[in-house]
Amino acid sequence: MAERLNGKASYARRTHGSERRGVFATPSYGYIQNLEQSRRDRAQNLASLREKYNSTTFIPELMSPEEMAVSPPQSVEQDEQEIIGLGNRELPAINHKNEIIDAVENNKVVISTGATGSGKSTQIPQYLYEAGYDVFVVPPRRIIVDGLHERIQEELNGQLGEHEARNLVGKRHGGDVSIHDKNKISIMTPNVLNLMFADGHIDREYKDKKVAFLIDEIHERNLYSELALGHAAMWVRENPNARLIAASATLDAKTLQYSLGRVTDAEYPEKAEVPVVNIEGRPFNVEIHEMPxxxxxxxxxxxxxxxxxxxxxxxxxxxxxxxxxxxxxxxxxxxxxxxxxxxxxxxxxxxxxxxxxxxxxxxxxxxxxxxxxxxxxxxxxxxxxxxxxxxxxxxxxxxxxxxxxxxxxxxxxxxxxxxxxxxxxxxxxxxxxxxxxxxxxxxxxxxxxxxxxxxxxxxSLDERDPYAVPEIYNTDLSSNILDNAKTSYDFEELGLFTGHEVQPATIQNTKTRLRAIGALDRVNELTDIGQEMTRFPVAVELSRGLVESLRRERVSRQLAFMALTASAVDTGGLQEFRKGSGTEWKRLLTSSADDDFSAQLDLMLALREADQENVTPREQYLYAKAYDLNPRRVERARDVAGKILHRLGINISDINLDSPSYEEVGLLRDDFTAGMFMMTYREAGVHNKEHVYRDIRDANAVRFRTINDRSVAEPEPRQLIAGFPRYYTRDRQGEQQVKNVLDLVLRVRPEVVGRFALQTNLVDYVPIKGSARMDGGMVVEREQAMFGDIKVGSPEVVKSHDDIPETSQAELVRYSLQNPGDAQLALRSVAEELAEYRRIHTAEDLEQYRQLQAPADLTKHDIESILKNYAARTRNAQELDALLDRHMLEKGITIARYYDTAARVEMTRRSPEILTIGGVETKIFYDRGRPYVTRITAEQQAQATSPVYLDDGREVLHQIKKSGRGTRRVSFGSEGEVAD
Missing domain, CATH: 3.40.50.300 (P-loop containing nucleotide triphosphate hydrolases)
Structure with missing residues (x-):
């Protein structure tokens, strides 16, 4: 790390610009002179290198004097080992050449550090090629790929000749491909390498070869670089001839050593030895001053x-x-x-x-x-x-x-x-x-x-964190996890080798989203839809829309509309959105552009009309600026659209692409809904003079969003839209305010949203209140499938759901009570007999006859409670009765459980139903064991001048009317009114 506080920093510059990251690479005049050789010398050098490359192992120390003689002049310190072969002698890396080669030859993984300008990016690939490796050089961005390709090829031109250098060095990224079958040094962006691993290309072409992966600029903690590091590490672990070099200007070596230690020791990575080669030196120092x-x-x-x-x-x-x-x-x-x-x-x-x-x-x-x-x-x-x-x-x-x-x-x-x-x-x-x-x-x-x-x-510098938070922790990993699903290992395993592991919950949540749009199946394997989605270099929500168009066999014109729209939306929108930017782009929109997807299509179609065959990049730039479009996003959208159209097999020049019709815009929206339906929002009123929207699946939302100011969509009451949720911060009066918005809005139809939710089983079935009824001995109800607050389809009669709504349970109990089965009748018989005994005998009397361990009396209310309990298990009345039968068996519910036969006979004998009073047989009633009669004639009353008793000594009372309202019971022979 450089020193600070007005001191010297150990930065060393390279005099020739060999590690320039830009379009231009300008070596110094002295360096060009040193590279001048005769054609014979170059041929000898090339022949020597070819001979060495074909050998199994290249050891620089064993070069012959003749081979050494063709090397360019060397200028090293006296105690330095003599340097030979390829490489730029003006860079600090040359002093570590043999150390680098030796480390790579003897270790599967090597870490290389060095200040910017030390030559690690341009020289190590040449050293590894010289040592017999096929080399993959992987810097994080396209512009670095271009610069390294130009620089390495230029250096090799002077040593091997232009033709051979051009064959040896190739490059590949999303904007340019310059490759050759004879390439030995391949420079590419990380995502290109990731896709080569995912597609099995590396395994097919290099499994038995001596190959080295140089993952550069690791200090940037770039997402794709870390994934490339993980893919390469896992592949190197399984292939004995493969090597991995992680290179960086500033590096958290301890963290990286732990992750890469798994290549050689999966069980104890912290004990694995991962050598670090530090390339020291930068010709010019840089002073650092702090100006608080x-x-x-x-x-x-x-x-x-x-x-x-x-x-x-x-x-x-x-x-x-x-x-x-x-x-x-x-x-x-x-x-x-x-x-x-x-x-x-x-x-x-x-x-x-x-x-x-x-x-x-x-x-x-x-x-x-x-x-x-x-x-x-x-x-x-x-x-x-x-x-x-x-x-x-x-x-x-x-x-x-x-x-x-x-x-x-x-x-x-x-x-x-x-x-x-x-x-x-x-x-x-x-x-x-x-x-x-x-x-x-x-x-x-x-x-x-x-x-x-x-x-x-x-x-100050000291107060800052040593390193930035890795990009992998602040990136939507959907596309990466989808691409990784094509490999034989899971993303969680890959994460162990990236240098920064991702939380398993984050990965699982992302897989849940991919399952929701049909890209992964229940066991997280790639579906046919997911496989098709990986063909298109856009966000998964957009690639799912493209696949939907294909599966619905849309015509080429419609597919072209989809490709153009997806490419523009994927850039974040083509127009300039910064405060103060003009709105000339609105002049390019048609009247049907009432959401951002249709607006982006209009802009892409307008750009296509302006793109004539001889239009220069400068003219394209000026056209974009004239209409307040973002030139870089326009450029990216053109590139991506070209790739999508190529993969769709569409030659856009063969298609009439005038403005889409209303029906075509409708199809476009419906197809994109396939990937966007999980981000559907509904207008929920006005707050602070702005229309706010809530997620349709969150009825009790506490976080509302507004449509982004840059959207062409106009808010409407109860409006249904899909959009990318984002937030932004703004500094106001010493506070940082957060605003949650919906970006790139798509108008959606509720029936289409519901259809895609239904396809991946994301709907909830909600019983319709009061719809339960009996049908052939089964309780059924009508349910409404719901995705959030959207009704999906028409209500349906449901018989098979395991979870039976309470209203349906109540209906089954009501039906069973009205139509009792054999088991319920048996239970009722026991309950009724017990109730009868409680009616004709006092509690004290019953205790004399009750079994010693008899349970509490079964009642009709108990039977209803038992029915309610079992009604949650079945919809069938017959099955419900069978459950009652099993309940009786398991609990041993019979009348004998309460009273034995002798007791029942005795209790019945003691409580006759008919008794002769005054010479007339009279019906006897009982109230908790107290007998009474209600109607007797005047003759009976005249003859019954004294109290009447049952055989067991209980007095039989006479119930008479009170003067006024109600009744009272009196003994026979007492004064009172004669009952009617």
Whole structure:
């Protein structure tokens, strides 16, 4: 790590630009002279290398004197081992050549570190080729691939000849393919290598070969680089002739050693030895100064006005424009007219290839160059003659929220990132200086600037985290997990080798989403739909829509509309959306463009009309700017659309692509709904003067979203839309506010959303209240399939669901009570007999006859409770009665359980139903064991002048009317009214 606080940093520049990351690669004049050889010398060198390459092992120390004689002149220290063969002798890496080759030959995994400019990226591939390996060089971005391809090929031109060098070195990325069957050094982006592993290409072509994978710039913690590292590590583990080299300028070697240790020791990776080769050296040092009280603008005006080329880093595009404005204002305040002596350029991740070439060109004669960049410019391109770098130490980084939705958040750069930015200085000239400054603050007024400054105080290098949070933790992994499903191993296993493991819950949640859109089956294997989706280089939601069009056999014109739309939406939308951007793009829209998908299609069709055969990149750029389109996103959309159309087998020039009809737009929306239906939202009212939307599956939503300001979709009450959920932050009055939005809105139809939810069993079946009824001895009800608050199809009669609604259970109990089966009748018989005994005898009497361990009396209420309990298990009345029968058997419910036969006979004898009173047989009633009669004649009453008793001594009372209302019971022979 570089020293700081106004000291010297151990940065060494390369004099020839061999590791330039840009379009241009310009070696020094002295280096060109050293590479000049005769045709005979080159032929001898080439013949020597071929002979060595065909041998099983290449050992530089065993080269013959003749072979050594054809090597370019060497200049090394006296105690250094003599260096031979390929390689640039002006770079520090040459001093470690034999160490590198030896480490790779004797270890399956090697870590290489070295300062920017040490030559690790350009030289190690040549060393490994010389040692007999097929070499895959994998930097993180296309522009680096282009630069390395040009640089390595140029160096080999002088040593092997142009024809042989061109055959040996190839490159491949999404924007360019330049490969040859004889390629021995293949330079590619990480995702290309990942797909080659997923498709089995590496296994088929290189399984038995001596092959090395150089995964470069690992310090950036780029998602695809880490996945490429994981794929390569797993493959190297299984193939004895394969080697893996992880290279980086700044590196968390301990973490990486642990992950890569699994290649040789899966059980105890922490004990595995993973050698680290540190390439020291950078010819020119860089001073680092910390300026806590100055912004980059202030520091530049104070210290850098004399530099021919300066580089200022800030967090984002909005800040870039502010830096330019503030710098011009500050220069003019110091000396009127002085800003005319500077040429200001912007460098960020949204530049087109045409713009990148303009960034690298020299400044106008007599002007000093000031380039203002986002951290995307910290690697990938080298600007010549930069002597001063100013950074505000911040970045707008994409961070996933707790729900996994992305958003841009301004954060502090890590130590390694700041060092990378400052390392842009002094790469090809002496005298590099780096300034770490206070963050740039934007505000409408001085007061708001001061308030927001509290959010971002100055942070010294020591106060920063050593490394940035790995990108893999803040990226939607859907596409990666889908592609990985084509391999023989699971993504969880891959994660063990990436350097940064992903939480299993995150992976499982992503697989759940992929199952929901039909890409994976229940055991997370790739489905036919998922297999087709992997053909298209867009987000899974969009590739699912493309597959739906194919499966529905849409005509070529419709498929072309889908391809153009998907490519534009995948870029995030073609128009400029930054505050203050114009809206000329709206003139390109048709009247039917009432959502963002149809609007993007209109823009793509308008661009196609403007793309004539002889249109230059500059003209394409100017056309995009004239209509307030983002040139870089337009460029990407064109590239992606071309790939999709090619994979669909469609030649767009053969199709009439005028504006789509209303019906064609409807089909497009329906097909894209296949991948978007899980992100369906409904308008839920107005809050703070904005229409808000809630997820249809969250009836009690606490988080609402608004349609993004850049959308063409107009809010409507109860409107149903699908869109990509995002959030963004904004600084207001010293606070960071978060706004949740829906981006790239698609109008959807509820019946189509429901159809796709039904296909993957995502609907819930909700009973319709009051619909339960009996049908042939079965209880049935009508249910409504629901996806969130959307009704799916018509209500259906349901007989087979395991979960029986309570209303249906109640209906089955009601029916069974009205239509009792044999078991229920038997239970009722026991309950009724027990009730009769309680009626004709007192509780004291019953205790005399009751069995010693008899349970509590069974009642009709108990029977109903038992029915309710078993009604949750069956819909069939006959089965319900069978369950009662088994219940009686298991519980032993019979009348004998309560009273034996002798007791029952005795209790019945003691409580006669008829008794002779006054010479007339009279019916006897009982009330909890107390006998009474209700109607007797006057003659009976006249004869019964004394109390009447049963045989067991209980008195029989006479129930008579009270004077007024009610009744009372009296003894015979007592005074009272005669009962009617």
């Amino acid at each position: 009280d100055m912004t980059p603008v202030q520091a530049f005006v104070e210290n850098g006005r004399g530099d021919e080329s300066s580089l200022i880093f800030t967090s984002g595009m909005k800040e870039i424009k502010s830096v330019i404005t503030e710098t011009i204002r500050a220069l003019e305040a110091r000396e009127k007219g002085s800003s005319a002596g500077y040429e200001f350029r912007m460098l960020h991740g949204e530049l087109t290839k045409f713009q990148m070439k303009q960034v690298a060109r020299p400044a106008e004669r007599g002007k000093k160059l000031v380039t203002i960049a986002t951290p995307a410019g910290m690697s990938g391109i080298t600007l010549p003659k930069v002597t001063a770098v100013y950074t505000d130490g911040t970045i707008n980084r994409e961070i996933l929220d707790v729900d996994g939705h992305p958003g841009l958040v301004r954060e502090y750069l890590s130590q390694s990132e700041v060092i990378q930015e400052i390392g842009r200085a002094g790469r090809d000239v002496a005298g590099g200086v780096g300034y770490i400054c206070a963050p740039m603050i934007i505000g409408r007024t001085e007061r708001s600037i001061e308030q927001n400054r509290k959010l971002y105080p100055f942070k």
